[in-house]
Amino acid sequence: MNVGPYKLLLLMALFSTCIRGQQCYQFTSVAGSGFGPAATLTVSISSLPPPLMQSDGVAYNLLLPGNVATVMDASGTHTLSGLSEFFIAISSQEFELYISGSQGGVEIILAGAAFSPPYALPAQLPPLSLYSETAFNGSYTDFDTPVASITNNCGVPSCSSILNGGISPPSLSGSLVGDPTQILGSFTPNSGYTLTEAASLCGFTKFDWQQTVMHLPDPSPYCENNTDVTRPNPNPYCGINFSPPFPIHLTSLSAPFNDPPPNGYTYGFFHDSFPFYYPQATLENVCAESGVFSCSVPVVNSAGTTLSFFDAPSDPCISGPLGLPSTGYLVDPRKCGYNVSAQGEFIAFTTHLAGVQSDGSAFDLGLGYTWKSNFNGLNGGIATTASTGPVDPGTGTGGIQVINVSNTTLYSYPTASTTPTLRLLTGADVAITASGLAYSRVNQTFVGTLNIRSTSESAIMGPIQIVFNSLPSDVSLNNATGQFAGFPFLTLQDVGSLAPGQSVSINIAFKNASNVKINFLPVAYAGSFN
Numbered sequence: 001m002n003v004g005p006y007k008l009l010l011l012m013a014l015f016s017t018c019i020r021g022q023q024c025y026q027f028t029s030v031a032g033s034g035f036g037p038a039a040t041l042t043v044s045i046s047s048l049p050p051p052l053m054q055s056d057g058v059a060y061n062l063l064l065p066g067n068v069a070t071v072m073d074a075s076g077t078h079t080l081s082g083l084s085e086f087f088i089a090i091s092s093q094e095f096e097l098y099i100s101g102s103q104g105g106v107e108i109i110l111a112g113a114a115f116s117p118p119y120a121l122p123a124q125l126p127p128l129s130l131y132s133e134t135a136f137n138g139s140y141t142d143f144d145t146p147v148a149s150i151t152n153n154c155g156v157p158s159c160s161s162i163l164n165g166g167i168s169p170p171s172l173s174g175s176l177v178g179d180p181t182q183i184l185g186s187f188t189p190n191s192g193y194t195l196t197e198a199a200s201l202c203g204f205t206k207f208d209w210q211q212t213v214m215h216l217p218d219p220s221p222y223c224e225n226n227t228d229v230t231r232p233n234p235n236p237y238c239g240i241n242f243s244p245p246f247p248i249h250l251t252s253l254s255a256p257f258n259d260p261p262p263n264g265y266t267y268g269f270f271h272d273s274f275p276f277y278y279p280q281a282t283l284e285n286v287c288a289e290s291g292v293f294s295c296s297v298p299v300v301n302s303a304g305t306t307l308s309f310f311d312a313p314s315d316p317c318i319s320g321p322l323g324l325p326s327t328g329y330l331v332d333p334r335k336c337g338y339n340v341s342a343q344g345e346f347i348a349f350t351t352h353l354a355g356v357q358s359d360g361s362a363f364d365l366g367l368g369y370t371w372k373s374n375f376n377g378l379n380g381g382i383a384t385t386a387s388t389g390p391v392d393p394g395t396g397t398g399g400i401q402v403i404n405v406s407n408t409t410l411y412s413y414p415t416a417s418t419t420p421t422l423r424l425l426t427g428a429d430v431a432i433t434a435s436g437l438a439y440s441r442v443n444q445t446f447v448g449t450l451n452i453r454s455t456s457e458s459a460i461m462g463p464i465q466i467v468f469n470s471l472p473s474d475v476s477l478n479n480a481t482g483q484f485a486g487f488p489f490l491t492l493q494d495v496g497s498l499a500p501g502q503s504v505s506i507n508i509a510f511k512n513a514s515n516v517k518i519n520f521l522p523v524a525y526a527g528s529f530n
Contacts (some may be wrong), residue, residue: 039044054142056110074386095481115382116141159202160188166351167367167407172400173316174312174390181375181391181398182312184289184297185354187367191326204355208278210362211259212424213385213522214354214469215372216252219317221335221383223247225263225271236334239264254427256523257351259385269386276354277309277386290388309351313385317343318376322396328377328395335383346374346398347385348470348521351484355411357419364422365409366485370470374398403470406486410529422527425464430498432466432522437510445478445509446518452506454498460526464492466506469521474514479507484529 036521110135166187172180187207189198199206216222223238226248234249238530241247247266250257270286273279278286278299287295289310295475316328323343324518329336352368372480377396379387431453437446454460467489495504508516 011134017271021051045432055203059246075346082462099397109319113230120267130346160409160411161194161203162191162198162408163365163367163411164190165407167369167405168191168370169405170369172402175399178397179375179401181314181373181377182289182310183369183371183400184308184310184401185351185369186306186308188306192305195300195307196304197354199355201413202411203353203357204356204363204403206280206356207307208249208280208283208354208356208362209307209368210275210352210354210364211277211309211311211386212256212346212523213250213254213259214256214370214523215346215348216255217318217347218252219337219341220249220251221315221317221338222250222385224250224261224267225266227263232247236337239335251344256521257426257428258424265384265386267382269384269388276356277351280356280360282296287388289514307353308395310388311349311351311385312375312379312387312389312391313347313349313373314375314377314379314383314387314391314396315347315373315385316376316378316396317341318374318398320348320376321342326376326385326394326396328349331381331395332338335366336493346372347396348372350469352406359419361421363411363417363420364424364525365411366486367403367406368410370404370406370485370487371400371402373400375400380437404486408483408486410484412530419530422529425460425524425526427455429460430524431455432524434508434520437518440509445511447507447509449505450508450522451503452498452524453503454500456498459500460498462496462498462526463528464495464498465525465529466490466492467523467525469523471515471520474512475518476511478509478511480530489529 109377134341149460166189168186171184172182173184174182189195193201195207219237221236224247226245229244231244231248231305232244233244233246235241237249238247248261248263250261258275259277260269260271260273262274264274270277272278272281284300284304285421286299287297288299288308289295289297297310299308300306301308311377314328316326316331317340318326319340320326323340325340348370349372350368350370355363355365357363375391375396375398376395378392380389381392424444433451433453435448435450437448440447450466452464452466464483465477465481467484467487468480469485469487471477471487477488477490478488481491489497490494490506490508492504492506498504512518
């Protein structure tokens with residue numbers, strides 16, 4: 001299988017994105033192949049400009065006159081100066097690597113069977129059974145060599161090293177007196193990568209935010225669009241509706257749920273963005289924070305290196321000091337069912353960086369912010385969770401408190417699955433109930449149980465993870481499986497799936513050295529965090 005210069009020139013016209021890093025590939029053969037015993041073929045190429053990637057993410061190529069390559073195989077080390085061609089091509093049908101040099105004469109070609117792109121180079125290569133053909137010292141020897149593994153040994157950053165630490169401290173503002181009412185956060189990849197480059201190196205098409213309402217108090221003013229004509233009228237909530245389909249009234253039982261929800265809010269914030277916070281199809285043209293006359297902060301900056309998010313939620317149904325209603329509530333008490341919440345209530349959120357997968361699904365990377373708001377006024381004259389502008393001054397009290405900033409992901413690439421799955425289990429999927437906690441003098445722990453009951457109409461496939469969101473930092477979960485987004489989680493053991501109506505109970509135990517109040521929001525996910 002030879003690759004001619006014409007193919008290089010053709011693909012040169014198709015590039016649009018550069019991937020940084022020195023090229024160094026190591027191919028480990030299997031025993032009994034052309035190399036004889038199991039051996040390693042290492043190809044190192046130094047001082048390269050970036051390789052070029054086709055706009056659809058499936059082809060790379062580079063011409064390297066005057067460069068140097070080092071090739072090591074069973075017969076020794078071969079140094080090539082005056083390297084004339086270096087070519088990498090990826091398509092839906094094959095993977096090829098082609099090198100030729102004027103000194104010593106070497107040709108290395110590796111080809112593989114079909115796989116699902118995109119794969120990012122040079123950090124990741126497809127795990128295929130490949131074959132090589134080599135020629136050294138002017139004499140061409142042709143043999144097939146099954147390749148057992150491929151690694152990159154030149155220190156190109158892993159996906160996690162590009163992501164970890166990229167979340168900025170949140171910026172809270174929006175109030176000259178009292179608590180802040182708006183939050184602004186951002187993600188910037190490490191090592192100077194653009195968002196597109198970092199996403200490609202992590203196996204995604206791009207990044208977006210995924211926001212979740214973790215806790216919602218009753219009564220709630222929020223409603224979701226609906227097309228199901230069988231749903232009942234939520235009167236007095238969700239405005240005046242004379243005929244179906246009626247909106248879906250979101251309540252405490254709905255939480256956790258994606259923000260915005262699947263059908264979008266009735267007040268219109270990016271109704272087509274689910275399962276993301278912003279519509280990923282037009283992400284580069286979306287404004288995160290709106291100014292008076294223009295966009296103050298775009299979701300993606302002009303350099304394509306920073307992804308921002310903004311929010312200024314408002315819930316006029318949350319009671320104020322002494323349990324009294326806010327000015328925002330008095331504007332239209334009907335939206336709150338003519339009642340306010342219990343004292344001390346709040347809305348809890350997580351806003352996490354999410355990878356956009358090739359099928360359009362989201363993968364929560366566990367990087368981002370856990371926060372809550374008890375602002376009980378209005379935003380643009382209405383109640384909002386997701387928003388792009390500031391709250392209405394003088395309509396309420398309260399504000400935003402950041403609980404945690406997570407800067408470490410469990411995700412690694414490549415994954416065992418071409419499209420890894422991780423799905424938030426909403427209030428429509430499961431109901432989680434925590435028992436009271438009792439102190440065990442024997443183990444010096446606070447012990448209890450957690451019951452997880454499926455409320456879904458179909459089976460929920462495992463593995464199922466339970467995250468103890470907002471658990472105080474002074475409290476530790478004894479039997480934790482690990483940490484996700486800064487909080488401990490448990491994997492339900494021996495639970496391959498949950499059938500409709502099925503319940504599972506697990507034992508939980510906490511260490512509480514500081515004797516603080518143990519509060520947490522249990523949140524379930526189906527899938528793996530890595």
